[in-house]
Amino acid sequence: MALTAETESRLYRSLRVAAGAAAHLVALGFPAAVAVLARPGSSLFSWHPLLMALAFSFLMTEALLIFSPETSLLRSFSRKVRVRAHWVLQLLALLCALLGLGIITYNKHLNGKGHFVTWHGLTGLVAVLYAGGQCAGGVLLLYPKLMKNWTLAKLKLYHATSGLVGYLLGCASLMLGMCSLWFTTAVTGISWYLAMLCPLLTSLVIMNQVSNAYLYRKRSQH
Secondary structure, eight states, X not given: OOOOHHHHHHHHHHHXXXXXXXXXXXXXXXHHHHHHHHOTTXXXXXXXXXXXXXXXXXXXXXXXXXXXXXXXXXXXXXXXXXXXXXXXXXXXXXXXXXXXXXXXXXXHHHTTOOSSOSHHHHHHHXXXXXXXXXXXXXXXHHSGGGSTTSOHHHHHHHHHHHHHHHHHHHHHHHHXXXXXXXXXXXSOTHHHHHHHHHHHHHHHHHHHHHHHHHHHHHHHXX
């Protein structure tokens, strides 16, 4: 029996709500698990995985989910409030990422190890630098008159699209980090696969959110 358009719409919305709720839980649960595993304070290195998990799994995910029409924790607030919260979370994410990058760089220096010689290290460096550029680009949305040849709608679209690229870079860095000797020694079997699913799930939810926002804007132009 074929589903009606209304039933399909309700089903799709229910799936988006469920996926968004799962993304919120994963965004918080993954850094919590990393904290238990790394035991921050036990060594200088122990702060690196926690700070990076906080930056790219928790803070950045929540900064993007703020604009979700179904699962935003601030959906009852005005867009102005959500934009400010987005800024705060993104800046905190960048701060954590910079601290995490600085700590691992200094730790490698102390141990006489090479810098950025693995895919994880290179991807992490690019992700942090990209996040800094993305935050700088967000200033243009606060002062759109600086870009006279660009409409505010276009600036928002490009900012959201480039932000998605930066978020995926961060998630890729997390996944490559889970392939490191430190992580694979501590986490094995089914637990490792479940950990790898965490950034995959949040990435899919964020990609769906951005694509839906893009389609909505395209429809509103016609």
